[in-house]
Amino acid sequence: MADENQPCSSKKRKRNTEMETKIKFSFSLTNKIGMLAGALDILKSHEVNLCHINSTPNTENSEEFHFIVICDNTGELKEAFAKLKKIAINFEIMSVPWFPKDIGDLDNIDPKTFTSGEELKAEHPGFNDAEYKKRRTEVAKLSCDYKHDHKIPRVYYTKEERNTWGTVYNKLVELYPDHACATFNRNFQLLQTECNYRATDIPQLEVVSKFLQNRTGFRLRPAPGLISPRDFLAALALRTFYTTQYIRHKSKPEFTPEPDICHELLGHVPLFADEDFAQFAQEIGLASLGAPFKHIRKLSRLYWYTVEVGLLKEDGKKKVYGAALLSSAHELDLCLRDSAKIEIFDPEETCKKKPILSETQNTYFETESFDILNEKMRKFAETNSRPFDVEAIWSAEGIFLKRC
Ligand SMILES: [Fe+2]
Structure with a gap:
């Protein structure tokens, strides 16, 4: 996003x-x-x-x-x-303002809505590496012509990219048992068995997307880069998750200031395989459809402080479910230390805090369970000044969104 x-x-x-x-x-x-x-x-x-x-x-x-x-x-x-x-x-x-009504409508999003390619920010570890930027753009472009009924383009990752993945994977797998929440660890094991998650190769999005569709109806949609908050959240309403395919720079495997394939596959995918979490993500998406920009900004922040950097209290212990943390060995370790500032997740208050997108956070928000998270978000959705509701209807062909 x-x-x-x-x-x-x-x-x-x-x-x-x-x-x-x-x-x-x-x-x-x-x-x-x-x-x-x-x-x-x-x-x-x-x-x-x-x-x-x-x-x-x-x-x-x-x-x-x-x-x-x-x-x-x-x-x-x-x-x-x-x-x-x-x-x-x-x-x-x-x-009312346009929003996608079915998954095919996502094809109408202009590729220019995405920010991708050579123009990395100075703090990106690959900023001065021309070869890296060229390869990153090459991988990003693979998804530019993607349509919802296409197979997700296969990426033939280089030996160097597989090595970077392996370094990230091995370090994180060491931390997950003690740091990640139980749902994450359970689903991560499933991914190792069913999608061949391992240190030596990077799973292809097509395989992982099929796995998710069978579990919760969520699917991955390849993206050349970040996408506007409104379009990103709207896709969640259709249980669709925009996913990058390029990999972080080899010089800094423990942290990336932007999403990459490690972040998507290791951080996000295990949680999207859980129905309660999938429902939560879809609720944020539904609340965003046709909403005023002010509300989109609040929802983006809530998305950030939950899906990206959220913490869970499990059997009295702090555990992580946020994807940005679960894909960064550096911050995964940092966020559970006694020195980390942790507050209770309260949508009305949490949405006032501006996220830190390209560095580690100075505050994390904790909740007791995904059920409670869902309940809090549903209550927050009532504060939307949007003068209509949107209902998600499931059919054999997929999810349809209807204004009501
Ligand atoms: Fe993310």
């Missing part, structure tokens, strides 16, 4: 039309003095910014006027619409 300050890359996306960030709704009012002023007052008091309003006499009822309104996806829309419904007749939301 890209930096949270990137406002959903709306300028870059092909599908981008003005209506992608707008909400269109209609209602009728009785033709009495002050009715329209009352409706406008409601919208104003909830900071709803109107972009267009059209009024026509109701052809079926001469006592009424019909209004079609377009507004920005900002302000307290849910509250404003609830009040408007009390004074208006036939209130209807006509359109």
Whole structure:
């Protein structure tokens, strides 16, 4: 997921039309003095910014006027619409900001939404290594033409890349029994048996994605780099996880400032094989669909402090379930030391804290179980000012998302 300050890359996306960030709704009012002023007052008091309003006499009822309104996806829309419904007749939301309705819709995301390739930040260990940057771009480009019904491109990793993987793998496998949560360790063993996780070779995404689909319906989708928070979270609603394929720089196997194949396969995959965790990740995704940017930012932070760097209290002991920690030997060790600052995960408070994306964290958040995590997130989802809900419907063809 890209930096949270990137406002959903709306300028870059092909599908981008003005209506992608707008909400269109209609209602009728009785033709009495002050009715329209009352409706406008409601919208104003909830900071709803109107972009267009059209009024026509109701052809079926001469006592009424019909209004079609377009507004920005900002302000307290849910509250404003609830009040408007009390004074208006036939209130209807006509359109909401675009979000993917099925897995095929993910093909509509413009590759430019991803940030990939040569422009590494100066703190990246491969910043001064031209060969590394060239290879990283080569691997990243493999996924650029990917469509949902394609096989995930196979990467023929070099001996040097396999060595880097082996170094990372061996160090982490030593730490997992004492540091990782029980769910992670259980599923990691399964991956060793069923997907041939081992130090000597890097598993291919296609094999691992099939394994996940059989376990929880989650699937991996190859990505050339980081993606905007809105698009990244939307894919989670469809139980789809954007996954990079290139590997970190050999000079720093214990830490990477960006996702890489070690981070994805070792950090994320074992948890996505657990139904409770998969449900939690999907809930974050569902809450993001069509939500205002302000809410997307909160959800991105909650995603970070749980899925990436979350801690669990298990039988009275601190354990790790966050993927960024489980793929970094350095921080995995650091986060469980007595000196680490740990707070209780509370979505309302935690979402106020800006994440540290390319260094180790100064605070971690702990929860008691994935059940409790789910419960807290569901409660938090109610604070969304989005004036509609989205339901996930499972069918033989996959997951479909429906506005309700
Ligand atoms: Fe990640």
